Amino acid sequence: ITNTANFIQGDVKTRIDKWIANYPVDQKKSAVMPALRIVQETHNGYLTNDLMDQIAEYLEITPMEVYEVATFYGNYEHAPVGEIKLCICNSISCMLRGRDDILKHLENRLGIKPGQTTPDGRFSIKMVECLGACGGAPMMQVGKDYHENLTENSIDLLLEEWG
Ligand code: FES
Known part of the structure; x- marks a missing residue:
């Protein structure tokens, strides 16, 4: 099991913060798609529930809001994929x-x-x-x-x- 505690830190955090800065302060949640993409890219190409929960917490939205986006669009992976x-x-x-x-x-x-x-x-x-x-x-x-x-x-x- 990969330990993904506090995945949103360092470079990942910096990259997500750049996106958040593009939106009004009360619209952090607009960064959900870039945040999912960044986390996926830096986590061997796929997302886990734990990672999506961390994104939700970071963007101050409910986990459900993140799951909905992550399952609606075909470009997010929920299991390991090939290189x-x-x-x-x-x-x-x-x-x-x-x-x-x-x-x-x-x-x-x-x-x-x-x-x-x-x-x-x-x-x-x-x-x-x-x-x-x-x-x-x-x-x-x-x-x-x-x-x-x-x-x-x-x-x-x-x-x-x-x-
Ligand atoms: Fe539009 Fe394939 S049908 S790209």
């Missing part, structure tokens, strides 16, 4: 333009299904809703990068690049 998270768009344009073949190819190459992580902890596949890049369908998001007009070949090249 490289392949977010495959699951919406209509990508579906119509060959998402299924792309997904099948990835599943075969990595030996995992959406929601799973490779045994070496390197890759996870995750299905996400439209990322607004429908013109480049089928696409996937990896970190901050959008990979568009995917083909089996471009997937192979990416996997080679990532090793």
Whole structure:
């Protein structure tokens, strides 16, 4: 069990405080999304209930308000994920333009299904809703990068690049 007592301190605290400073004093809770993102990034890519409780306490809101945001948006993780998270768009344009073949190819190459992580902890596949890049369908998001007009070949090249 990771000890996450007082996770919001040092650099994490400084980063969250910067966001809080963007909002009026009585609107600390507006920083909930950046706070979740910062804590997730610095806690191996996922959130725990304890961490969400700490965010709630820090922003002076109820834990429920934090849970709601953290479960509504697809970009927060609640269990460990791979170092490289392949977010495959699951919406209509990508579906119509060959998402299924792309997904099948990835599943075969990595030996995992959406929601799973490779045994070496390197890759996870995750299905996400439209990322607004429908013109480049089928696409996937990896970190901050959008990979568009995917083909089996471009997937192979990416996997080679990532090793
Ligand atoms: Fe895939 Fe919009 S449908 S990015």
